[in-house]
Amino acid sequence: MTRPEAPLTSRTRMSQVVLIACALAAFIAVTALASLLLSIAVEGTGSLSWKFLTSFASRKAASAGILAPLAGSVWVCAICAFVAIPMGIGTALYLEEYAKKSRLQGIIQLNISNLAGVPSIVYGLLALAVFVRCFGFRSGETPLSFSVDWSAMRILSPGDPDSLWFIQIPFGSGVLAGGLTLALVVLPIMITASQEALRAVPKSLRQAAEALGSTRWQVAWRVTLPAALPTMMTGAILSISRALGEAAPLLVIGGFLMVMQTPTNLMSDFTVLPMQIYNWSGRPQEEFHRIAAAAIIVQLAVLLTFNALAIFVRQSFQKPLQS
Amino acid sequence: MTSLPASTPFISPRARPVRVRLRAVFEWLMESALFLVTGLSVITTLAIIVILVHETWKFFTMRGADGQLLVPVKDFLTDSMWSPLLSNPPRFGVASLVSGTLLVTAIAAAFALPLGLLTAVYLSEYAPRRVRSLLKSLLEILAGIPTVVYGFFALTFITPNLLQPISGSFGTHSAMSAGIAVGIMILPIVSSLAEDALRAVPQSLRDGSLALGSTKAETILRVVIPAALSGIVASFLLAITRAIGETMIVALAAGGGVAQLTVDPAAQVQTMTAYMVQVFLGDAPAGGVEYQSSYAVAFTLFAFTFVMTWIGALILRRYREVYE
Amino acid sequence: MTQPAESAPPERRDSSAVLPVAASAMPPVGAAAPTPPAAVAMRRFSAWYGRHQVLQAIDLDIPERQVCAFIGPSGCGKSTLLRWVNRMNDSIVGARADGTLTLHGSDLLGRTVDVVALRRRVGMVFQKPNPFPKSIKENVVFGAKLHYRLARADLDEIVEKALRAAALWDEVKDRLGSPALGLSGGQQQRLCIARALAVDPEVLLMDEPCSALDPRSTASIEALIRQLRTNYTIVIVTHNMQQASRISDTTAFFFEGRLVENSATDLLFTSPTQKQTEDYVSGRFG
Ligand SMILES: Nc1ncnc2c1ncn2[C@@H]1O[C@H](COP(=O)(O)OP(=O)(O)O)[C@@H](O)[C@H]1O
Ligand SMILES: [Mg+2]
Numbered sequence: 001m002t003r004p005e006a007p008l009t010s011r012t013r014m015s016q017v018v019l020i021a022c023a024l025a026a027f028i029a030v031t032a033l034a035s036l037l038l039s040i041a042v043e044g045t046g047s048l049s050w051k052f053l054t055s056f057a058s059r060k061a062a063s064a065g066i067l068a069p070l071a072g073s074v075w076v077c078a079i080c081a082f083v084a085i086p087m088g089i090g091t092a093l094y095l096e097e098y099a100k101k102s103r104l105q106g107i108i109q110l111n112i113s114n115l116a117g118v119p120s121i122v123y124g125l126l127a128l129a130v131f132v133r134c135f136g137f138r139s140g141e142t143p144l145s146f147s148v149d150w151s152a153m154r155i156l157s158p159g160d161p162d163s164l165w166f167i168q169i170p171f172g173s174g175v176l177a178g179g180l181t182l183a184l185v186v187l188p189i190m191i192t193a194s195q196e197a198l199r200a201v202p203k204s205l206r207q208a209a210e211a212l213g214s215t216r217w218q219v220a221w222r223v224t225l226p227a228a229l230p231t232m233m234t235g236a237i238l239s240i241s242r243a244l245g246e247a248a249p250l251l252v253i254g255g256f257l258m259v260m261q262t263p264t265n266l267m268s269d270f271t272v273l274p275m276q277i278y279n280w281s282g283r284p285q286e287e288f289h290r291i292a293a294a295a296i297i298v299q300l301a302v303l304l305t306f307n308a309l310a311i312f313v314r315q316s317f318q319k320p321l322q323s
Numbered sequence: 324m325t326s327l328p329a330s331t332p333f334i335s336p337r338a339r340p341v342r343v344r345l346r347a348v349f350e351w352l353m354e355s356a357l358f359l360v361t362g363l364s365v366i367t368t369l370a371i372i373v374i375l376v377h378e379t380w381k382f383f384t385m386r387g388a389d390g391q392l393l394v395p396v397k398d399f400l401t402d403s404m405w406s407p408l409l410s411n412p413p414r415f416g417v418a419s420l421v422s423g424t425l426l427v428t429a430i431a432a433a434f435a436l437p438l439g440l441l442t443a444v445y446l447s448e449y450a451p452r453r454v455r456s457l458l459k460s461l462l463e464i465l466a467g468i469p470t471v472v473y474g475f476f477a478l479t480f481i482t483p484n485l486l487q488p489i490s491g492s493f494g495t496h497s498a499m500s501a502g503i504a505v506g507i508m509i510l511p512i513v514s515s516l517a518e519d520a521l522r523a524v525p526q527s528l529r530d531g532s533l534a535l536g537s538t539k540a541e542t543i544l545r546v547v548i549p550a551a552l553s554g555i556v557a558s559f560l561l562a563i564t565r566a567i568g569e570t571m572i573v574a575l576a577a578g579g580g581v582a583q584l585t586v587d588p589a590a591q592v593q594t595m596t597a598y599m600v601q602v603f604l605g606d607a608p609a610g611g612v613e614y615q616s617s618y619a620v621a622f623t624l625f626a627f628t629f630v631m632t633w634i635g636a637l638i639l640r641r642y643r644e645v646y647e
Numbered sequence: 648m649t650q651p652a653e654s655a656p657p658e659r660r661d662s663s664a665v666l667p668v669a670a671s672a673m674p675p676v677g678a679a680a681p682t683p684p685a686a687v688a689m690r691r692f693s694a695w696y697g698r699h700q701v702l703q704a705i706d707l708d709i710p711e712r713q714v715c716a717f718i719g720p721s722g723c724g725k726s727t728l729l730r731w732v733n734r735m736n737d738s739i740v741g742a743r744a745d746g747t748l749t750l751h752g753s754d755l756l757g758r759t760v761d762v763v764a765l766r767r768r769v770g771m772v773f774q775k776p777n778p779f780p781k782s783i784k785e786n787v788v789f790g791a792k793l794h795y796r797l798a799r800a801d802l803d804e805i806v807e808k809a810l811r812a813a814a815l816w817d818e819v820k821d822r823l824g825s826p827a828l829g830l831s832g833g834q835q836q837r838l839c840i841a842r843a844l845a846v847d848p849e850v851l852l853m854d855e856p857c858s859a860l861d862p863r864s865t866a867s868i869e870a871l872i873r874q875l876r877t878n879y880t881i882v883i884v885t886h887n888m889q890q891a892s893r894i895s896d897t898t899a900f901f902f903e904g905r906l907v908e909n910s911a912t913d914l915l916f917t918s919p920t921q922k923q924t925e926d927y928v929s930g931r932f933g
Binding site for chain 2: 011014015017018019021022023024025026028029030032033036039040043064088090091093094095099103107108111112114115116117118119120121122123124125129130137156166182187188191215216217240241242244245246247248251252274275277281282284289292293297299301302303304307
Binding site: 446525527529530531532533534535536537538541545549550591 | 791
């Protein structure tokens with residue numbers, strides 16, 4: 001049998017072509033990032049000032065600022081963190097420590113990956129029905145409202161809208177509804193991150209605790225959770241930074257684009273940085289693009305700080321779990 | 324100190340044992356609490372489906388003054404025009420919105436899938452360790468950028484600096500501009516997940532191929548990529564799902580308020596998500612036909628992403644090669 | 648005809664008392680037939696991983712169409728040496744080598760050596776079976792398709808020949824299209840051998856090919872190796888001394904990066920010239 005041999009030079013050349021194509025692709029990705037950051041820096045740095053950070057929005061670009069969206073972002077993300085982090089960790093604990101390898105776990109796991117694929121704007125529709133309208137409770141009437149007067153240990157009804165402890169049902173599109181909406185959006189991410197953290201805890205550690213006669217909760221609470229916590233916190237920070245960048249579901253539930261005050265309680269109107277950026281970017285005038293770019297710089301600075309924090313937590317609190 | 328005699332107990336006889344019954348109750352309470360929290364994620368899915376189905380049903384059963392159905396399902400599916408405001412009677416052919424979404428997604432995918440895969444191959448097979456970790460952190464930054472920023476980038480950079488110099492047919496808004504921005508957004512999803520899949524291929528397979536006299540590229544193309552194929556395809560599907568559901572970029576960059584059935588990348592298009600933003604930001608009265616139509620659109624959108632996610636899960640489950 | 652390298656470099660002598668050269672220079676007592684020419688030859692071959700030197704001035708000839716066994720305690724550098732013969736170490740960052748290493752007289756270490764062409768001539772079988780996640784047939788023809796343009800009938804012929812040569816044909820002939828990962832460990836390893844044979848190599852390197860297998864599969868692979876030696880030069884690393892004595896013609900004993908003794912297998916096991924060899928083969932250390 002004669003075998004015509006494939007020419008080697010063409011094979012080596014082919015090999016180089018593949019290498020060059022791959023390196024080129026990586027280079028293009030980096031170029032995209034660089035041009036994005038550069039174009040924003042060029043456009044926005046001129047408008048950054050202390051006044052920009054401490055003024056409310058305005059019809060004139062020159063005097064507009066981002067105080068309201070900054071405050072709104074802080075409130076909304078705090079609520080989101082307060083709800084999503086414990087729920088994410090709780091769900092992960094149940095799936096990894098209680099329902100491990102069960103049929104139920106399979107179903108819930110599939111469900112969670114499904115939720116992660118749901119577009120965030122669809123969560124806005126859910127939140128609109130559940131939080132903003134509370135399923136149509138008292139629709140068309142004045143909402144049920146109350147506030148807590150801690151000094152007199154009394155509950156006032158109807159409530160005092162200036163109090164910090166003012167609640168309305170339905171919630172309307174205030175910071176509470178906004179925070180809960182974002183919690184829905186990031187919950188699947190938080191769950192998955194916490195699960196991965198729990199899975200990274202070596203089995204031997206669990207077995208050691210079980211062999212000493214720990215109950216399941218004791219194993220989870222005293223052994224697994226502390227071991228997984230630094231990684232979980234990293235996941236939590238990344239989830240919250242995702243929430244910080246979301247605009248679409250908040251547009252659906254409320255759509256306040258011009259807010260001239262900072263929130264005072266859970267029912268206050270709010271806007272957030274990405275919504276403000278959207279508003280300014282969509283206008284045709286060049287000067288609004290410049291302040292949009294400035295707002296983006298602020299937003300990216302906050303996100304980078306969060307990322308740095310996540311890396312810091314990961315590196316400084318992570319003890320080696322295995323020798 | 325002398326050593327303890329063998330009979331001495333380590334625990335003093337005065338120590339009281341924990342109350343076992345109480346502990347069992349506590350165990351039960353904690354498990355139930357965790358179970359309930361876990362159940363919330365299932366309830367969330369169900370609630371989304373119930374709300375979308377309910378409101379969509381309302382939309383399709385709305386009747387005009389003459390008692391006729393305003394929007395029969397058949398019109399919704401087969402009409403080629405989507406014009407809830409400008410035409411009389413209003414037209415609700417979802418195909419125009421779906422085509423807008425698919426056009427933007429196709430442009431994004433054409434850009435991001437090959438580029439993301441090649442980047443992943445570079446990261447996993449070629450890059451020296453330093454370069455690799457640097458590139459990975461850069462891509463992580465890209466992945467963390469809010470999507471509204473990409474929308475801004477499309478409007479103020481991609482359109483004027485990339486598209487308009489090439490062809491005069493590009494206006495301020497275009498499917499192409501939004502598509503490229505969405506592509507940049509999903510690029511890190513593809514590259515990082517595909518890289519994970521490539522790195523999960525055991526080194527022994529690469530060695531086996533090299534030992535038979537393959538070049539590095541042949542090893543990658545004939546062994547490594549086929550072995551990682553299920554993970555790579557899953558990363559593609561996830562990226563496409565994200566592109567379909569992306570809102571802020573298309574709301575800013577894809578077009579004004581006009582939906583049209585077109586495949587021209589220079590044209591303005593309206594996507595399903597952009598239409599929803601338009602409704603909720605505008606002053607369509609709640610309960611009106613225009614307002615209600617956004618739920619039918621959301622239902623369509625949800626159906627698309629739901630199916631994509633399922634296919635991805637199926638592929639991962641059925642075709643995943645399990646290596647030790 | 649006689650083994651080359653009678654004159655060892657002087658530095659070697661004073662660096663250690665071990666005398667591998669003397670051992671290899673001694674004509675094999677029992678071997679009446681003249682020693683076949685060397686397929687692979689090493690002179691003062693040393694190898695490093697980064698700063699860590701793992702092989703020190705090895706002088707060794709591997710005779711053509713025979714089975715040569717590498718034995719020695721783990722970590723002594725057997726795999727490293729083997730992987731240099733087909734340059735598998737190229738993909739390890741920081742791996743480098745010095746001295747000479749030749750295949751039928753042509754240099755293997757130079758920068759200009761085409762490793763792809765080299766590996767076609769020098770096949771390798773690994774410790775753990777590593778079939779590709781493809782069908783049995785695709786595994787066998789994988790290498791052949793890289794190097795040759797082949798018609799379908801040629802491919803079928805190659806598959807049958809290679810699988811027969813690897814003593815696997817009868818077990819799999821009815822399911823050539825089914826996934827290779829569905830085979831048992833022993834079958835997978837024989838498939839890997841078939842895959843290596845299908846490119847017509849001259850030399851076959853085997854790094855502990857049986858260590859992941861059960862005794863029955865081991866026996867079948869040993870039988871296979873004995874058959875293959877009529878056509879191929881085989882170098883096998885093994886931890887199992889019985890195995891070495893059963894299948895190999897010559898045996899090289901390594902210790903801490905040095906070649907301690909290299910001679911005909913029956914000689915090395917029955918009357919080793921070095922104390923270290925004697926201790927190792929009699930199981931007194933290692
Ligand atoms: N990839 C590598 N990088 C660094 N050192 C290595 C590598 N592979 C092996 N070594 C070291 O080289 C020495 C020889 O290893 P090896 O050739 O695998 O020994 P053997 O096969 O005889 O057990 C050992 O000390 C080992 O730790
Ligand atoms: Mg070894």
